[in-house]
Amino acid sequence: xxxxxxxxxxxxxxxxxxxIEHPLYNSMENxxxxxxxxxxxxxxxxxxxxLVKNLQMNLTCISTxxxxxxxxxTARLINEIVMGEETDIDKNEVAKSHFEMYxxxxxxxxxxxxxxxxxxxxxxxxxxxxxxxxxxxxxxEIKDFLNxxxxxxxxxxxxxxxxxxxxxREDLIxxxxxxxxxxxxxxxxxxxxxIYYLERHIEMDGDHHGPMAMNMIESLCENNDNKIKEALDSxxxxxxKRIKLWDHIYQQIK
Numbered sequence: 001x002x003x004x005x006x007x008x009x010x011x012x013x014x015x016x017x018x019x020i021e022h023p024l025y026n027s028m029e030n031x032x033x034x035x036x037x038x039x040x041x042x043x044x045x046x047x048x049x050x051l052v053k054n055l056q057m058n059l060t061c062i063s064t065x066x067x068x069x070x071x072x073x074t075a076r077l078i079n080e081i082v083m084g085e086e087t088d089i090d091k092n093e094v095a096k097s098h099f100e101m102y103x104x105x106x107x108x109x110x111x112x113x114x115x116x117x118x119x120x121x122x123x124x125x126x127x128x129x130x131x132x133x134x135x136x137x138x139x140x141e142i143k144d145f146l147n148x149x150x151x152x153x154x155x156x157x158x159x160x161x162x163x164x165x166x167x168x169r170e171d172l173i174x175x176x177x178x179x180x181x182x183x184x185x186x187x188x189x190x191x192x193x194x195i196y197y198l199e200r201h202i203e204m205d206g207d208h209h210g211p212m213a214m215n216m217i218e219s220l221c222e223n224n225d226n227k228i229k230e231a232l233d234s235x236x237x238x239x240x241k242r243i244k245l246w247d248h249i250y251q252q253i254k
Contacts, residue, residue, distance in 0.1 A: 009232065011236055012167070012232065012235060012236055012239070015236055015239035015240065015243065016167075016172065016239065018239075018243055019172045019239060019242055019243055019246065020172060022243070022246045022250070023250060024037070024246045024247075024249055024250040024253070025177045025180060026180075027250055027253045027254060028177075028180055028253060030184065031109060031110075031184060031190070031191070033253050034109060034111075034181065034184060034191065034194070035106075035109060035110065035111040035112075036249060036252050036253055037249050037253075038102070038105070038106050038109070038111045038194070039106070039111050039112055039115075040139075040141075040142060040245065040248065040249050040252075041245075041249070042102055042103070042106065042113070042116050043116065043138070043142050043145065043146060044145065044168075044242070044245065045098065045099050045102045046099050046116060046119075046120075047145075047146055047149040047150070048085075048165070048168070048169070049085060049086065049097065049098075049099055050149065050150070050153060051149065051152070051153065051161060051164060051165040051168075052078075052081060052082055052085050052086070052165065053082070053086075054153045054156075054161055055078045055081075055158065055161055055162060055165060055216075056078050056079065056082050058156070058158045058161070059071065059074045059075050059077075059078045059158065059216075060075045060078065060079060071219065073215075073219060074216050074219050074220065077212045077213070077215060077216045078216065080212060081212060081213065084204050085097065085098050088101070088200065088204075090104065090193075090196070091192070091193060091196040098197065098200075098201055101193070101196070101197045101200075102197055103116075104193050105191075105193040105194040105196075105197050108190050108191070108192070108193045108194070109190045109191055109194065110190070115136065115137060115138060118136070119132060119136055129150050130147065130150065133146045133147055133150070139248060141244055141245055141247075141248035142245065142248075144241065144244065145241050145242070145244070145245050148237065148238065148241045149164070152164050152234065152238075157230065158220055159217065159220040159221050159227045159230065159231050160230050160231055160234045162213070162216055162217040162220050162231070163217050163230075163231035163232070163234050163235045163238075164234050164235060164238045165213065166210075166213040166214060166216070166217050166235070167235035167238060167239060168235070168238040168239065168242060169210065169213070172239075172242065173198065173201075173202065177198065178195065178198050178199060178202070181194055181195055181198065182195065217231060
């Protein structure tokens with residue numbers, strides 16, 4: 001991402017730095033710790049896809065009869081991101097979403113996927129997402145994180161959704177974490193799918209999707225001071241919610 005962008009101020013940079021340097025990463029020493037991390041982080045992997053699809057709904061035409069998008073550039077950007085996030089190729093050359101790859105990684109190391117699976121089943125039934133979150137047997141920190149995401153989606157300000165999507169991405173997981181997982185791999189090869197997911201996601205976010213997302217948010221804010229402020233404020237709040245989630249996992253591991 002272009003750190004010289006108007007969207008990067010001292011507060012935002014501080015929050016990003018706090019996440020990237022969070023003590024959580026160095027606290028993970030074994031497979032049990034990785035399981036605890038994944039059983040919480042999976043919710044962030046999942047709700048991220050709803051931000052992606054909401055942007056696609058707003059920036060492209062997904063109804064018939066088809067009409068051209070108002071902004072072909074942002075339409076192209078989000079369609080490229082959707083293709084990578086929703087239909088990437090896993091380590092076995094099978095087309096899968098990054099969320100499904102993450103579930104595969106969890107199953108490979110023996111992490112519990114029952115709770116996130118139950119949530120998905122309720123969503124399939126068409127139940128209200130806020131009621132689903134409220135009634136899930138998950139921590140308040142996870143509920144707070146999910147409620148924030150779906151409140152952003154419900155408010156339907158596309159520049160705000162784009163900002164939360166852009167600054168709450170998985171490029172916040174530092175390369176240091178991959179090195180920690182690689183060390184665990186020496187003892188247990190069941191983390192190979194997780195390593196593939198992390199490397200794939202960070203590669204796409206940092207090298208390709210990250211710059212694309214910044215172009216998208218800048219285009220949507222249209223040099224409008226009010227939109228820029230709304231986008232920046234929501235981005236900071238998204239990062240604060242992620243820090244709370246990381247604090248929660250850190251306390252579990254400690």
